[in-house]
Amino acid sequence: MSGPRALFLLLVAAIWLFADAHIFVYHRFGDDRYPSTNTSIAELKREFEYLKRAGYRVVKMKTLVEALKRGKDIPDDWVVLTIDDGYKSFYEKGLEIFKEYNYPFTLFVATKPTEKGYGDYMSWQQINDCSQYGEIGLHSHAHPHLTRLNRDQIEQDTKKGIELFKKRLGFYPEYYAYPYGEYDDRVKKIIKGFGFRAIFNQNSGAVAKESDILDLDRTALVGKSDIARKLKLKYLKASWIEPKEYPKDSILKRIRIKIYEESPYAHIYVTDYGWKKVKVSEGKIEFNPGFKLKRERVRLIVKVKDSKINTKILVK
Numbered sequence: 001m002s003g004p005r006a007l008f009l010l011l012v013a014a015i016w017l018f019a020d021a022h023i024f025v026y027h028r029f030g031d032d033r034y035p036s037t038n039t040s041i042a043e044l045k046r047e048f049e050y051l052k053r054a055g056y057r058v059v060k061m062k063t064l065v066e067a068l069k070r071g072k073d074i075p076d077d078w079v080v081l082t083i084d085d086g087y088k089s090f091y092e093k094g095l096e097i098f099k100e101y102n103y104p105f106t107l108f109v110a111t112k113p114t115e116k117g118y119g120d121y122m123s124w125q126q127i128n129d130c131s132q133y134g135e136i137g138l139h140s141h142a143h144p145h146l147t148r149l150n151r152d153q154i155e156q157d158t159k160k161g162i163e164l165f166k167k168r169l170g171f172y173p174e175y176y177a178y179p180y181g182e183y184d185d186r187v188k189k190i191i192k193g194f195g196f197r198a199i200f201n202q203n204s205g206a207v208a209k210e211s212d213i214l215d216l217d218r219t220a221l222v223g224k225s226d227i228a229r230k231l232k233l234k235y236l237k238a239s240w241i242e243p244k245e246y247p248k249d250s251i252l253k254r255i256r257i258k259i260y261e262e263s264p265y266a267h268i269y270v271t272d273y274g275w276k277k278v279k280v281s282e283g284k285i286e287f288n289p290g291f292k293l294k295r296e297r298v299r300l301i302v303k304v305k306d307s308k309i310n311t312k313i314l315v316k
């Protein structure tokens with residue numbers, strides 16, 4: 001082996017030294033009516049070709065979850081692919097590409113649209129067909145904004161979803177992905193109560209041995225994605241001390257984080273305000289931005305060493 005291919009493999013090997021496993025999330029395929037959630041078939045093939053050529057192994061969710069449960073090191077070349085919402089475009093256009101590459105997937109289904117037979121969603125029969133090639137997880141029943149619901153409403157929605165899984169697919173769902181990727185400590189605690197083996201958010205990042213199996217990061221792939229750059233993200237172990245939730249007055253007064261990584265400084269990202277460099281002392285970050293939050297959904301990200309990240313989502 002010589003020339004460009006050898007160089008390519010060398011570059012890939014260098015990336016592996018610095019990466020964790022990655023879970024990606026797709027929504028629609030070949031459906032340009034919805035550019036913000038769509039991946040064209042040409043783009044999907046380009047991404048799959050990249051994964052193949054760079055030597056990544058697309059593994060089943062089950063493989064990753066079992067390794068995490070056993071506390072094993074997570075291989076750097078593992079990639080897990082997930083698809084949210086159960087849109088028909090996956091069945092009609094995306095699935096054959098997954099089959100062509102022999103890539104397993106986990107489909108996260110919101111049960112209400114399918115049960116009601118809404119036109120844009122797969123039928124139960126189609127979801128059953130998909131289960132020959134992939135795993136099926138729960139993505140709520142009615143796809144609500146969970147942080148706006150009380151405990152009883154969250155439990156009712158989840159119970160309905162679980163009942164429909166048992167009735168239509170014949171099993172209790174093992175995985176749960178938050179609708180819109182929106183959650184907070186209260187929501188997390190309620191969803192945890194249902195005994196799912198793994199729970200997924202929609203925060204860009206990576207999965208390492210230390211990841212919380214009930215709060216796993218998934219990086220979105222929509223439109224034209226720089227998948228190579230997303231594969232370089234690494235998991236940063238961090239505890240978000242403050243804020244715990246969206247501030248009532250929309251003023252982000254103080255951010256306090258404990259990070260489990262030696263670094264003299266970190267960068268903090270706040271939606272609409274970009275990245276700010278902050279000091280770290282003895283693993284603690286205290287930053288008093290005083291930002292007025294402008295959107296109902298805001299991401300706070302802490303990053304060290306260029307690519308180790310941890311995200312906190314705040315939802316009004």
Ligand SMILES: [Zn+2]
Pocket residue numbers: 084085139143179180
């Ligand atoms: Zn969704």
